[in-house]
Amino acid sequence: MDNVAIHESWKTSFSELAPGLLLFARQWVRSGADAEDIVQEAFVKFWRRNHNIDNRALLYATVRSIALDLIRRDSRRARREAEAYSEADQAVEPQFEIANESQRLVGNAVDRLPHEQREVLVMKIWNDLTFAEIAEALGISQNTAASRYRYALAALKKDLRPQ
Amino acid sequence: MNDFSELENELKNVRPLPPSAKLFTRVEQGLANVAGADALPDKVIRPDRFRINWLSMGIALGAAAVLLIFAHIDLKHPAKSVPAVVSITPAPSVASIAPTSQFIPAGATQVVYNMRDEGLLFPSGSAQPVRRWRSQTRETLQWRNPATGASLRVSYPSEQVELIPVSGQ
Numbered sequence: 001m002d003n004v005a006i007h008e009s010w011k012t013s014f015s016e017l018a019p020g021l022l023l024f025a026r027q028w029v030r031s032g033a034d035a036e037d038i039v040q041e042a043f044v045k046f047w048r049r050n051h052n053i054d055n056r057a058l059l060y061a062t063v064r065s066i067a068l069d070l071i072r073r074d075s076r077r078a079r080r081e082a083e084a085y086s087e088a089d090q091a092v093e094p095q096f097e098i099a100n101e102s103q104r105l106v107g108n109a110v111d112r113l114p115h116e117q118r119e120v121l122v123m124k125i126w127n128d129l130t131f132a133e134i135a136e137a138l139g140i141s142q143n144t145a146a147s148r149y150r151y152a153l154a155a156l157k158k159d160l161r162p163q
Numbered sequence: 164m165n166d167f168s169e170l171e172n173e174l175k176n177v178r179p180l181p182p183s184a185k186l187f188t189r190v191e192q193g194l195a196n197v198a199g200a201d202a203l204p205d206k207v208i209r210p211d212r213f214r215i216n217w218l219s220m221g222i223a224l225g226a227a228a229v230l231l232i233f234a235h236i237d238l239k240h241p242a243k244s245v246p247a248v249v250s251i252t253p254a255p256s257v258a259s260i261a262p263t264s265q266f267i268p269a270g271a272t273q274v275v276y277n278m279r280d281e282g283l284l285f286p287s288g289s290a291q292p293v294r295r296w297r298s299q300t301r302e303t304l305q306w307r308n309p310a311t312g313a314s315l316r317v318s319y320p321s322e323q324v325e326l327i328p329v330s331g332q
Binding site: 010011014018019020022023032036039040041043044047048095096097098102103106107110121125126150153154156157160 | 167170171173174175176177178179180181182183185186187189190191193194
């Protein structure tokens with residue numbers, strides 16, 4: 001990759017990864033514009049350093065790092081995001097393409113998940129990461145990642161299909 | 164299939180929002196502006212392989228330095244140690260020129276463990292009496308090869324008879 005600026009392969013990779021990356025970034029910010037800022041900075045840095053695009057754990061760790069740094073840099077933003085988290089069922093902007101009422105309920109249920117569970121769920125369902133990749137990106141064990149995923153699914157099932 | 168497969172499929176049917184066209188333009192500009200991007204603050208967690216490389220490089224350099232130090236000592240060891248040994252060893256000049264296979268006397272001991280007075284007697288053809296003493300000893304002779312440090316020890320019993328003249332009164 002001699003000159004990434006004229007290299008067109010990034011568009012292919014970015015087109016495939018961007019929706020999942022944006023959804024992942026939205027775990028920390030409630031604004032789509034902020035999520036795009038995070039993804040842009042993370043992807044440019046990742047690509048510029050010639051990292052292997054298949055190293056998704058590193059890519060998602062980069063997104064997470066930049067998102068957390070963004071929150072730390074702006075305390076007012078952090079307070080605002082914290083308030084948004086406390087009102088998780090009142091998402092500022094939608095995160096999903098809602099086609100029907102059922103999907104709207106699913107999206108809302110995902111929003112109500114505890115953050116650590118939602119984070120793993122997003123990486124697994126909408127980014128197709130393995131538990132090994134999730135564990136590496138989040139700095140947790142694979143067992144922990146798998147457990148959080150199961151807890152998330154159980155919570156969603158209970159929320160969407162109460163018996 | 165697990166208990167959540169239906170739910171997982173339902174979740175996957177909900178698609179995340181696509182990125183805006185503006186985001187593609189911004190990423191393209193960011194990639195094009197490589198020089199400017201270098202000035203961005205480095206907040207990205209470095210990949211493990213980079214950390215390992217630096218760590219490995221440091222360990223390798225340390226090991227190389229230790230090897231060089233030992234190699235330096237080993238190279239100088241023969242040149243310095245040989246004259247030092249020769250100068251401080253009060254070895255006899257014979258030893259220094261002796262071939263490595265030659266042993267030199269290192270000591271001799273004689274232990275008398277029995278002495279008996281056997282009385283007076285007249286030796287044949289003598290008019291003067293003599294007292295005969297018989298002594299039993301063990302003699303030990305030692306040789307040492309200064310070149311190799313090997314030693315040779317010979318020990319044997321011996322018996323000695325002495326005739327001491329007795330002066331008359």
